[in-house]
Amino acid sequence: MTENLSPEKILAVIVSIIGEALMVDPQSISGKTRLFADLESESIDIVDIRFRIELAFGFKIDQTDLMSRFGSQAGNSEVIEGFTVDYLVEYVANRLK
């Protein structure tokens, strides 16, 4: 994968990745889907999704960078609500710039 992918294309790839990793119908996943709250992702699922994204887009995910939007005082409920597919799309799009 290279730069200049549109957000829509990035979304399509990430939705496909999540569908494969969690064995859910990709049509049931949208940008607003929350990985923890809606898809009940477990820790091993997040690891799998992370690695698949790294492979698909050709970069290593920096955990600090990935969680930076939440800030140093964010509680778990904020992360559970905010960790959406769109959040991942935005992260990937920024990394590809």
Add this chain to the structure above:
Amino acid sequence: MSTIAIGIDIVSVSRMHTLLENHLDRIRDTVFSSADTEDLPSNLSHFKYLTGAQLEQTCRILALKFAAKEAAIKVLGIPLRTAFELKHLAVRGCHQFTVQLAPPLSQLARSKSISRLVGSGSANIDYAIATVIGERND
């Protein structure tokens, strides 16, 4: 020693198997350290060549160690926003184990007066489960 907190986690062995098949190098870089893998039947770099009982045992052990790491994370009460790699928790031993922490997790444990993480685990063909206790020196 007093017990401060307890954590538990369960991991699908087949899920771990799939993860190892698909992402072996990444797993070796970020999830399992050499301390985690010292009691495997063979070197993790040889995973792709494993078959039969050795393959099954390797997947069970690593599923158990993954569960142990997650149980330890619950004991430490690490916020989801915290950036760290699972490799920062080293699970030494298998059915009876200790969890050793690298920075920044070691500092977090000290701030919560947790001086030791110990636990026990079990695995069958389907699932691995681990329980971890955080202890404090009295």
